Amino acid sequence: MKHKLNFACQTSALSELRAFLQGAMSGVSLSEIEKHQVTLAVEEVCANLIIHSHGCNPEDYIHLEIKDSAQKLVFEISDQGKAFNILTYEAPDLKKVMVEKRKGGLGIILVKKIMDEIEFESENGTNTCRLIKWFHS
Amino acid sequence: MLRLEKSTENKIEILSLFGEVDASNSVILDEAIQELVDGGAKSIIVDGEKLDYISSAGLGVFMSYLEDFNDKGISMKICGLTPKVHEVFKILGLDQLIPIYEDRAAASAS
Numbered sequence: 170m171k172h173k174l175n176f177a178c179q180t181s182a183l184s185e186l187r188a189f190l191q192g193a194m195s196g197v198s199l200s201e202i203e204k205h206q207v208t209l210a211v212e213e214v215c216a217n218l219i220i221h222s223h224g225c226n227p228e229d230y231i232h233l234e235i236k237d238s239a240q241k242l243v244f245e246i247s248d249q250g251k252a253f254n255i256l257t258y259e260a261p262d263l264k265k266v267m268v269e270k271r272k273g274g275l276g277i278i279l280v281k282k283i284m285d286e287i288e289f290e291s292e293n294g295t296n297t298c299r300l301i302k303w304f305h306s
Numbered sequence: 307m308l309r310l311e312k313s314t315e316n317k318i319e320i321l322s323l324f325g326e327v328d329a330s331n332s333v334i335l336d337e338a339i340q341e342l343v344d345g346g347a348k349s350i351i352v353d354g355e356k357l358d359y360i361s362s363a364g365l366g367v368f369m370s371y372l373e374d375f376n377d378k379g380i381s382m383k384i385c386g387l388t389p390k391v392h393e394v395f396k397i398l399g400l401d402q403l404i405p406i407y408e409d410r411a412a413a414s415a416s
Contacts, residue, residue, distance in 0.1 A: 209361060212361055216361065267372050276362035
């Protein structure tokens with residue numbers, strides 16, 4: 170089954186995104202805690218794009234597609250902003266975040282800990298980030 | 307949507323969070339904590355019993371105060387987190403940096 174959502178690059182779209190994700194995952198075989206975490210991971214990637222790649226420009230859009238199969242859930246997030254390669258970004262350690270009083274950097278740590286696989290590609294001006302969660306029996 | 311309520315109990319400042327904290331509203335949480343600090347608070351309990359969701363934007367707000375609070379001898383505790391939200395603190399290891407209690411009574415008594 171596939172679910173699709175297009176949303177504008179503004180942080181006020183994040184609550185709509187969460188509601189969409191919860192609805193799309195209502196029937197999948199993940200626990201409530203796992204669904205909550207997967208929602209968080211997808212939101213973190215989208216919030217990063219909204220703020221850092223699109224400067225919260227409401228005229229830009231992010232496209233999200235969810236594909237589920239018997240084994241896994243795939244969240245495909247695509248945009249045409251400044252490419253942010255989550256795979257090569259080195260997440261700061263917690264101590265550094267604390268000492269430097271940074272309010273950012275934590276999101277990527279969460280995404281990498283929550284999702285089982287992450288893919289990124291940038292082609293012809295379109296960036297695609299795939300977050301994959303396997304169903305563990 | 308995020309709503310905050312402040313109260314004082316036995317010289318402890320209680321900041322209760324209702325709803326969801328994300329990148330659209332984490333500044334409200336930041337301002338509320340800053341106000342408590344500016345007002346001379348020495349002991350703060352953040353009550354998350356009605357907190358349904360928190361993203362890294364909100365967690366980052368807590369993180370950004372830890373060093374200052376250590377230097378100034380301000381105590382910050384968190385209590386009442388639902389299992390879902392508590393798990394997010396644990397994933398990041400924030401439960402090792404901020405004392406987390408089951409409820410307000412336990413946080414006040416410690």
